[in-house]
Amino acid sequence: MTERVNRFVLCTSGDSVKVYSTRTEEWLHSLQGHTNQVTGIALNRANHLQVYSCSADGTVKLWDFIDGILIKTFIIGYPLFAIYVSEKHDGIVFLHIAMDTDSKNECFQLVAVHLPKSAEQEVEAKELSAVSSRISPNPSCTAFGREGQYIAFARHLQLNVYFFRKQKTYSFSLKATDKKGAKNAFTCIACHPADDCIATGHEDGKIRLWRNFIHTKEYTYSTQHWHHNAVNTLCFTPEGTNLLSGGIESVLVQWQYGAGNRKEFLPRLGGSILHVSTSSDGQLFCTSHSDNKITVIESSFKVCGVIQGLVKGDAVLTDLMIDPRSKALVLNGKPGHLQFYSLMRDKHLYNLDIVQQEYIYEAGLDQFEVVKAAFDINGYWLATVEERGQKSSDLEFVLKLWAYDERTQSFVLNTTITAAHTDRIISMCFSSSEETTMLVTTAEDGQFKAWCQGADADTQQDQSFWSCEFVGSYHNLKPTNCSFSADSSLLAVNFQEVITIWSPDTWELLTTLCQPPGVVRDLCFGRLSCSKYLIATTTRNLLCCWNLLTCALEWSTSVEVSKLQPDPLSENVAAFSYQSKHTDLFVFKPSEPRPLFTHKNMCSEKIHRAVFVPREEPLNNCDESSQWLNRSQLYFLTQNMDLLTFSTATEEDRMLSSSKRLVIDDSVAVTPFYLLLGKHRQQQQKLNTPSHPAADKPQQPQGSVTITELLHTPAHVLPAASVLCSMLVSSLLISNTGVRKDPLREMESSEQEMNSEKEEEHSEEEMEACDSQQELRAQGSVDEVTPKLSKAQERELKRIRKTDFSWMTGLIDSKP
């Protein structure tokens, strides 16, 4: 559900309402506070800077959406499913609530709730009055008419119009089926803002315009038909000159009101259109799509902005992957595309068109889909497999290899292999060594092939294309999975029950491992210190771990594993087990039979896709249960296409505190005085947070930190050379100011500051430098010669340079 004001677009997202800017398409903030799914939003007609939201948690909240402040909470007490307001009914909201009788039948009723006027933050609204019980569960099947004089709602084949003044309902029914097999059920409703005309959308794609609906007999309607499938949404422009409609075709249709069938189209908007809304001045339209997208459209019918979330396709056929370059999550996006999604910024980066064919939005067509994708370790190569005809017998598939082009910052098609195998490709992986990139594919034709980028002797070109290097098979069995060891010295390919280990250098079959019964479902090598282990899961609920040095089974356990995911940055392996209708998560090290972490009954769906996302900076978690999350974060995708992740308690705290800080930041103007005062306060806040990110960090490289830092800082943010010069000199001096502290703690704190203040560092460096300069100059005469600095001294120096001198303000303050 989207609702827009000229400058902002509001949309519900889970248990929050997100506010986006229409100009920059940036996410501004979320209105958080509901404890369950937000089911509807509606602008407050009395105050156009406020918005009502209703949620399944039984509350209606009133927000100031520009500042993101919760103004009021009205407790209704029933789960709410939709909200409507009208300018005529001040202080009243109309809500969909489920009928008490039976939730199975999806009986909903429309109630009017009088919102009590009270100063309190939380108010209980108990004045409910039922308007009608003939309500469709679809919230778009209810709409307010001209000036809020009547409300129109439809359910199945019946349209009802309730006039508030007369307190009378008029009902109009359509036939269940037309002679021509048309499906007449109502799907959405919109009312004209100035005329008494109700537009209804129908399942067969027709749009009817109803008039004269105060007569039960002499009512009339005209029918227009363009959509070939159900009309999902209808919306009149605020002046009522146009009617907008959208459906699965992903074409926004603008019907000229009163001009019969004159219409304009805006095609190829992406997924099917779910909602359309217009800004209050009619300048902008926006559509929300089934693929998690909001399109902002000018009234001249041009797309002027796209707000894209994680693209929700029909199914994720590829694995979840991480682009090693951008650290973006990569998976199926738009049909025929791979999407790159930044998890850090929660922002869709771009779609990579793999199939490069126009997608036809029509049900039942067999079209090319990306089914497999893999990155090499550097993110320089991307291999994709697209397939068509999964259901029918004539399968078509294409293996494509894409090279990263530094210049255009995107992937460019390098090689297309149309007949890579004679049958479907089941899995593929790149070798994990940095020197040579090699791709191994396994297919249902009983072979696995190794592909290499070979310089073709015939074509003396700069580009080198991929070609097949080796074809391997084993007793005509069907290979399913392949995996390279961490150093790429071994390749494991499993042929049903048998796991074969090959040497990629000589293509020699080194050994076979077998642990019947059960076909191997998933296999992976251990990482880092556990790289000598090979872990495999079988269909007969067995999780096995082999020691490759001894070629013997190290341990095995009986557990039904649906997904096995190794962490590339640690030894940890995550296993999702699906048993008795819920999924459990185990995280273990191959070397230890005892799991590091277990989470029982995590969710009720089966998990098939998961990925470890490396953190930008590792966490330092002493808590044993969350240590495995220190280096990377685990994301997994449920069958409902929800992307979930594990986070630690500290992270959540930090997120909360950062949001608080944001609020303070905005409220106080940035003045030099603030920099002196406010910064001190922030630091205290930060010290209170129990995160210790520095502890786990690998040791700083040897050498002068100051100089390396100087060299690493971009020139344009550095202070003037004269300042730097004196700073450099002064850094070579030993100071004796300050209280002596335990050196270890000092080091810690200084580094922590350094990390946490990276952002502010540059802006304030100059000032700090001046401070320290002054101080050092004063002390310069005490110790003159310092031939060589110990490491501890150096750190000390750095600490001083970085130390915040805001305590001085305290001194100043205390001075009378």
Place this chain on the structure above:
Amino acid sequence: MGEFKVHRVRFFDYMPSGIRALAFNGDTERMAVARMDGSVEIFHCSDRFFQEKIIPGREQCGIEGLSWVGERLFSAGLNGGITEYDLTNQKVKYTIDAYKIPWYTFLVGCEDGTVKLFEVNEDKIQFERNLDRQKSRIVSLSWHTSGSKIAAGMMDMIQIFNVETGHSIHRMLADRGVGTSRSKECVVWSVVYLSDGTIVSGDSVGMVKLWDDQTGTLIKSHNVTKCDVLALSVSQNEDSLVAGTSEGTVVQFQFVSMVLGKDDKEWVRTRTFKNHTHDIRAVAEITTAVVSGGMDAQLVVKPLLDKIEVRSAASALRKIHFPHRRLVFCARNSGLMLFQYPGHLELWRLGESEGKGSSLFVKRNPEKLLHLKVKGEDHIRCSAVSPCGEWIVYSTASSLRLYRLHYQRFLFLFFQISKLPKVLSSANQLCFSSDSSHLFSASTQSSVHIVSLSQSGCKFVGTLKPKSGSHQAIHLLAASEDGEWLASANSDHEVHIYNLQTRKAHCTVPVYSSAVTAMGIHPTTNCLFMMYADQQMCEYSIEQKQYTDWSRTVQRKGLHRLWMERDTPCLNVMFNPQNPSHVILHDTYMLCIIDQSLPLPDDKTQFYNQLTLKSLTEDQRKSHSHAFKVCKTFKDILCVELISDQSLVVVERPLEDVATQLPAPIKQKKFAT
């Protein structure tokens, strides 16, 4: 129930003619329909659209417009004449030459660009004067209700004339449309002048435009179709407007208030009906329905559900394909068939078959014996063949011709009887007595002339005149098997029974509100069996001069709902000589045998029960069976006749065959093709 050998005849290539104009008379609830071949038909709208009267056309007589003045009907044709029709005698009254008239009577727009004004007198119309002559031809005309202004649709423009002065007040230009070539002019096919001063026009660009007659400006335009808007019609209270297009769609516009409860109304396009495959040349909005007709020769009555109080069989969608008259006649005793086409007659001999089973092997193919072209320009009004097959008679509006056939084994003799009595100059309906000795010819003033036929010639015997003194023409005649009785039905719904022995009127069946569509006299009981347009049936005992007990039972118990909901009238009544209680009826879609000995069905019993009966045992069948046995094997039936060797002749004219003979419709893009 009785088994019959059925001759399934499909070689009657009857082609209904396209509909050119419609005119509705709200006072009498009659709809006049003009066809391409110049014939005019009168339908009774409140009597289930029964075709009451047919005035046959002439060669080269294209009618362009029809209009009622009171109860008088006028038409204007391309041959340049205005014609008034004599509706009681179903013939053309007179024709006045007005030079090249395309449209509308007594106010006539001419191809040469003049609008001629005629005055309607008591018995004639008289030319009054010309309005200003225009350069282009006038295609359509419409009066304002005040009678002071006339709107005329022309090429590329509409003009408003002041009737008093005869001068043009406004010229309104219709644009030629986007995408079409500049040189192709826009024809304003029809205009309607509303009483509030709005002029509605439909043109060849596919637009319905609303103009203001005060300022002569365009108020609103609706793009209705990509092709032409050929016809417009407004309802009597002017709140609804229908437009017929050459795509075969009828588009309705309604005068609806945009804000409920306020008076500012606008014309809004509402419904679209698609019941035609070809051009719609004429539409008319009557009180409860939209009637449309076009090149596909069907008259479609689309009920407007919002105007109907009670939904019933009378208010269903109705498509009239075939005339409600018999066009096929059988010589019962000799296996000959006479097909009546507008301009000629065909005589065929039925084929013979052998073997047994559900479909028989044809031993001898049917054979066309005779192709008789009409002398003169008039079309055939009625025809008949005698039961023995020796006599053929037909009548046009102006003449009646009687022929004698004589054929031995290889010799086929055919000659016209030259000396006819003077009374046989023209006939409205013709009928032979069952022994082929007499010809009955229905004439003016509901009288019937009797002519005795013999080898030597024919001789006028006498005239039967009804006591009521009705002037309406007779449309049905039925003679009894024993030659004693003759029944005649006329358009006033009167049925007269004459005694042929005394040549005097015997009695009159009580007048029923609906028209008689078929009747027959029972060969043994001499009861007159009548079918009415509202699907009621009556049996009247001629000897006792009263309804029979069975008929009274039917009236008391009522007929089954499904029977009443059929939408085509019964066209023939026959009696099974083997079983006197069997009455055979047919309409366009079914053949029905009524067994008068069985109980009547009520609304709860299953009406079409043949299949259920088959599955039951002999004993159970008795309790389940009822009087109506319906056979739906045959479709699009024109005629069913029982011939002497206990076999039925079923003449079908499949609508698909009719459709293939029509010109190709406008090609339309259909979704997903």
